[in-house]
Amino acid sequence: MSGYLGSYATLGILLVVGVVLFGAAFAGNRLLRPHRPDPGKLTTYESGVDPVGGDWAQAEIRYYVFAYLYVLFAVESVFLFPWALVFARPGFGTTTLVEMAVFVAVLLLGLLYAWRKGVLRWT
Amino acid sequence: MNPVLAADITLPHINYGAIAPILILLGMACVGVLAEAFLPRTLRYPVQVLVSLVAQVAGLATIIGLALSNYAKKPTLTAGDALAVDGPGLFLQGAVLVLGIVATLLIAERSVERGGAFVAQAAVTAGSEADAEQARRQPSQTEIFPLSLFALGGMMLFVSANDLLTMFVALEVFSLPLYLMCALARRRRLLSQEAAVKYFLLGAFSSAFFVYGIAMLYGFAGSVKFHDIAVAAISSGKSDLLMFIGLAMLAIGLLFKAAAVPFHVWTPDVYQGAPTPVTALMASCTKVAAFGGILRIFYVAFLDSRWDWRPVIGVIAVLTMVIGAILAVTQTDIKRLLAYSSIANAGYVLTGVLAMQKDGISSSLFYLVTYGFTVLAAFGLVTLVRDQDGEATHLSRWAGLGRKAPVLAGVFTFLMLSFAGIPLTSGFTGKFAVFSAALGGGQTTLVIFGVLSSVLLAFPYLRVVVLMYLQEPAADAPTVAVPGALTSAALAIGAIVTLLLGVWPSVLLDVANSAAQFVG
Amino acid sequence: MTHVLAHPLAGQVLALASPGAMGTGEKVAFWVLGIIALGCAIAMVAARNAMHSALFLVVTMFCLGIFYIIQAGPFIGMAQIIVYTGAIMMLFLFVLMLVGRDVSDSLIETLRGQRTAGILVGLGLAGLLGGGIARALGSIDAKGLEQANATHGGNVPGLAALMFTRYVFAFEVTSALLITAAVGAMILAHVQRNGEKKTQKEQSRERFAEGNHPAPKAGPGVFAHSNSVATPAILPDGTRSARSISPLVEPRELTAEDTRPKDTLTGGGNQ
Numbered sequence: 001m002s003g004y005l006g007s008y009a010t011l012g013i014l015l016v017v018g019v020v021l022f023g024a025a026f027a028g029n030r031l032l033r034p035h036r037p038d039p040g041k042l043t044t045y046e047s048g049v050d051p052v053g054g055d056w057a058q059a060e061i062r063y064y065v066f067a068y069l070y071v072l073f074a075v076e077s078v079f080l081f082p083w084a085l086v087f088a089r090p091g092f093g094t095t096t097l098v099e100m101a102v103f104v105a106v107l108l109l110g111l112l113y114a115w116r117k118g119v120l121r122w123t
Numbered sequence: 124m125n126p127v128l129a130a131d132i133t134l135p136h137i138n139y140g141a142i143a144p145i146l147i148l149l150g151m152a153c154v155g156v157l158a159e160a161f162l163p164r165t166l167r168y169p170v171q172v173l174v175s176l177v178a179q180v181a182g183l184a185t186i187i188g189l190a191l192s193n194y195a196k197k198p199t200l201t202a203g204d205a206l207a208v209d210g211p212g213l214f215l216q217g218a219v220l221v222l223g224i225v226a227t228l229l230i231a232e233r234s235v236e237r238g239g240a241f242v243a244q245a246a247v248t249a250g251s252e253a254d255a256e257q258a259r260r261q262p263s264q265t266e267i268f269p270l271s272l273f274a275l276g277g278m279m280l281f282v283s284a285n286d287l288l289t290m291f292v293a294l295e296v297f298s299l300p301l302y303l304m305c306a307l308a309r310r311r312r313l314l315s316q317e318a319a320v321k322y323f324l325l326g327a328f329s330s331a332f333f334v335y336g337i338a339m340l341y342g343f344a345g346s347v348k349f350h351d352i353a354v355a356a357i358s359s360g361k362s363d364l365l366m367f368i369g370l371a372m373l374a375i376g377l378l379f380k381a382a383a384v385p386f387h388v389w390t391p392d393v394y395q396g397a398p399t400p401v402t403a404l405m406a407s408c409t410k411v412a413a414f415g416g417i418l419r420i421f422y423v424a425f426l427d428s429r430w431d432w433r434p435v436i437g438v439i440a441v442l443t444m445v446i447g448a449i450l451a452v453t454q455t456d457i458k459r460l461l462a463y464s465s466i467a468n469a470g471y472v473l474t475g476v477l478a479m480q481k482d483g484i485s486s487s488l489f490y491l492v493t494y495g496f497t498v499l500a501a502f503g504l505v506t507l508v509r510d511q512d513g514e515a516t517h518l519s520r521w522a523g524l525g526r527k528a529p530v531l532a533g534v535f536t537f538l539m540l541s542f543a544g545i546p547l548t549s550g551f552t553g554k555f556a557v558f559s560a561a562l563g564g565g566q567t568t569l570v571i572f573g574v575l576s577s578v579l580l581a582f583p584y585l586r587v588v589v590l591m592y593l594q595e596p597a598a599d600a601p602t603v604a605v606p607g608a609l610t611s612a613a614l615a616i617g618a619i620v621t622l623l624l625g626v627w628p629s630v631l632l633d634v635a636n637s638a639a640q641f642v643g
Numbered sequence: 644m645t646h647v648l649a650h651p652l653a654g655q656v657l658a659l660a661s662p663g664a665m666g667t668g669e670k671v672a673f674w675v676l677g678i679i680a681l682g683c684a685i686a687m688v689a690a691r692n693a694m695h696s697a698l699f700l701v702v703t704m705f706c707l708g709i710f711y712i713i714q715a716g717p718f719i720g721m722a723q724i725i726v727y728t729g730a731i732m733m734l735f736l737f738v739l740m741l742v743g744r745d746v747s748d749s750l751i752e753t754l755r756g757q758r759t760a761g762i763l764v765g766l767g768l769a770g771l772l773g774g775g776i777a778r779a780l781g782s783i784d785a786k787g788l789e790q791a792n793a794t795h796g797g798n799v800p801g802l803a804a805l806m807f808t809r810y811v812f813a814f815e816v817t818s819a820l821l822i823t824a825a826v827g828a829m830i831l832a833h834v835q836r837n838g839e840k841k842t843q844k845e846q847s848r849e850r851f852a853e854g855n856h857p858a859p860k861a862g863p864g865v866f867a868h869s870n871s872v873a874t875p876a877i878l879p880d881g882t883r884s885a886r887s888i889s890p891l892v893e894p895r896e897l898t899a900e901d902t903r904p905k906d907t908l909t910g911g912g913n914q
Contacts (some may be wrong), residue, residue, distance in 0.1 A: 033654035059740035061832045067737050068828045071730040072821055078722045082803030095134050096807050106818035109156055116160035119833050135808050149819050156826060203809040246834040266830055273823050289813040296820050303827040309769035
């Protein structure tokens with residue numbers, strides 16, 4: 001358990017433990033709980049009224065735009081990490097700072113555009 | 124961090140002067156987005172048109188300056204060898220911008236269709252009450268201008284990228300705005316959105332092939348630089364198989380953008396559905412960019428292995444010319460007809476490219492410019508023939524236009540004759556240049572197929588001419604809109620260049636000849 | 644993790660010990676995850692329900708992320724998991740929730756035999772590529788990533804070195820790509836409101852304007868057999884009032900079973 005992959009063994013063990021714990025909890029639940037199936041239990045509860053139509057409600061497209069803005073900055077952070085690691089090296093500072101600033105500024109332009117178009121206002 | 128490990132990394136020298144045209148375009152595109160965000164609605168249109176035209180004219184002036192200051196003769200690599208500033212690169216960048224300016228004139232036109240050819244708010248459901256309302260009242264979305272600047276900037280980067288990674292990023296930068304612009308038509312919005320989705324899905328698919336090809340070539344050469352791939356192709360004793368898989372995948376991605384058979388299926392639908400000014404932009408500028416990339420990859424990275432792959436691409440060229448011509452004959456819609464004609468024309472450029480010698484480069488460059496101007500003018504004229512549903516693109520609706528609008532029919536006839544390759548038009552000189560280059564390069568078979576398909580392709584063009592002059596107009600024949608100043612300018616430039624390069628081709632051919640030297 | 648990578652010897656020892664060769668653990672992980680990844684990729688294409696497809700895609704992309712980590716590219720692996728399985732899959736799911744999760748693929752082929760032909764051609768291409776690559780890889784001397792990682796003191800600094808030297812222009816231009824996508828998403832998805840929102844005063848004026856009905860609308864279920872929001876009110880003249888239910892709700896005809904008085908003790912339904 002040494003070397004490169006060894007450092008991931010902990011993570012792997014943690015994942016396995018998580019899965020086992022999850023399975024154990026549900027299995028325990030299954031063993032302990034009473035089991036009396038009834039079709040009434042499977043219907044959707046709608047304030048005591050018989051449910052009408054399907055249970056799918058159309059999601060608003062605004063969620064999509066927000067999610068996209070998040071993706072934009074998630075991708076940006078992928079570039080920021082390597083930059084942060086080498087930023088302090090001699091000869092790297094100012095130039096890379098400016099380069100990164102240009103990159104982030106262009107992305108911020110997107111956010112600015114979204115703000116001015118009223119995308120960020122929910123109501 | 125351990126100082127021993129912090130191996131010296133020298134930041135690359137960037138020759139900002141040499142890449143200024145690309146920076147101007149992309150920078151002004153950002154200014155356009157900023158203007159879109161902060162200017163009041165009424166000011167946006169004039170400012171955006173101004174920003175867009177100023178950016179392109181400034182870019183063009185810079186390119187001419189670079190060409191005159193001997194960058195064409197003494198090419199350089201810059202930004203860590205990622206960008207090549209050489210003759211073909213500058214010529215293609217200039218071509219993209221010259222054609223882009225004319226296309227921008229068509230995009231900016233607002234008097235032919237009241238409010239412009241683009242939808243006011245693309246997010247409003249097509250066919251809804253709000254949609255009808257905005258179609259009547261509101262002017263076009265002005266985001267189209269920064270988007271077109273991004274597209275043009277991406278194309279300029281694409282033709283001067285010197286490694287596959289930069290080329291791929293450039294490919295995406297110019298494709299994405301085009302996908303978007305296709306969806307923004309004011310009339311027949313569902314058709315337009317369908318075109319955008321088709322273009323986007325197939326374009327993404329072809330990009331995936333391109334990336335896969337990059338991976339293969341990296342596996343082969345251990346680098347994505349064109350020069351290193353060329354060196355690896357000669358020197359390595361290892362199997363060429365990876366290289367050919369990579370080349371095949373790259374070629375799929377590039378030939379898709381160039382609309383070569385069998386990667387052409389998107390073309391008619393997208394050209395038909397997209398707003399006509401955007402179709403004009405795609406038919407002219409995208410074609411220049413795609414063939415710019417093809418030229419650079421074939422002539423820099425794969426020149427020495429040409430004996431192996433030239434027959435395969437030759438088959439594609441023949442298929443492109445023949446199938447494009449045959450399918451053009453069967454079309455009944457003028458935009459689809461021009462789409463198939465653009466497919467066949469991709470085959471002619473490919474014939475020039477496959478000459479694989481210096482005049483192959485120069486003739487392809489020349490052909491791209493001649494075709495670009497003619498096709499811009501042709502699509503510009505298509506926007507003028509209108510009825511109450513917008514553009515009347517069905518061929519039967521064009522019957523008798525010669526009597527109703529003699530000037531329009533006259534110009535259109537001239538453009539059709541140029542497409543058909545009649546002497547004294549740029550279509551003739553362009554075809555002459557690529558075919559003689561291909562003959563010089565030993566591609567006789569290609570030239571035979573090229574001439575045969577040109578004869579075949581003349582038929583649909585002349586059919587339109589006959590239709591306009593020799594048939595009676597229908598009772599509800601479409602009207603011909605009076606072109607505004609911008610469209611008139613675009614049409615005049617397109618038609619005059621078509622004539623000029625037909626009568627006096629050496630003006631441009633000499634420039635193309637002196638530019639035809641890649642740096643590797 | 645970082646200090647293991649950053650350690651000068653760790654990388655070199657690994658590189659010396661196994662230039663490109665796979666260890667047992669790596670082999671096991673590859674075959675297990677490879678099968679899962681491929682199976683889920685096929686299931687993604689084959690699944691009828693779009694939501695199932697999306698979830699299969701999550702598994703495939705997660706497996707790819709682990710592959711990257713195993714191949715000594717921890718950063719790209721983590722980025723794959725965070726950006727792709729996280730952020731981008733979220734976008735996919737929003738789109739699916741927008742389109743409707745019940746929408747399944749149509750089984751009707753517009754071109755006859757297209758599906759079969761597509762599968763055959765796809766298999767052919769896969770065979771051709773797989774065969775070609777298998778043959779070509781024999782002559783490639785894979786070096787593994789350890790050596791490259793050691794040069795700049797780690798995986799991520801190595802990436803940064805490339806990003807700011809050879810590919811600095813590509814990196815900067817990526818921002819143009821991202822902003823185009825952002826502007827595009829907003830053009831296609833966001834309807835800008837024209838003017839300000841109506842004030843309460845304006846709404847009140849509108850309500851009492853000539854020809855409008857100022858009184859509250861009849862509630863759903865008033866004078867009806869059921870108090871469901873889907874049951875329209877019955878007006879005094881016996882007609883159903885369309886004003887009483889939301890235009891989004893499908894009006895509902897009640898069966899005798901629905902209107903039958905239900906016994907609270909037995910729980911209704913199944914008698």
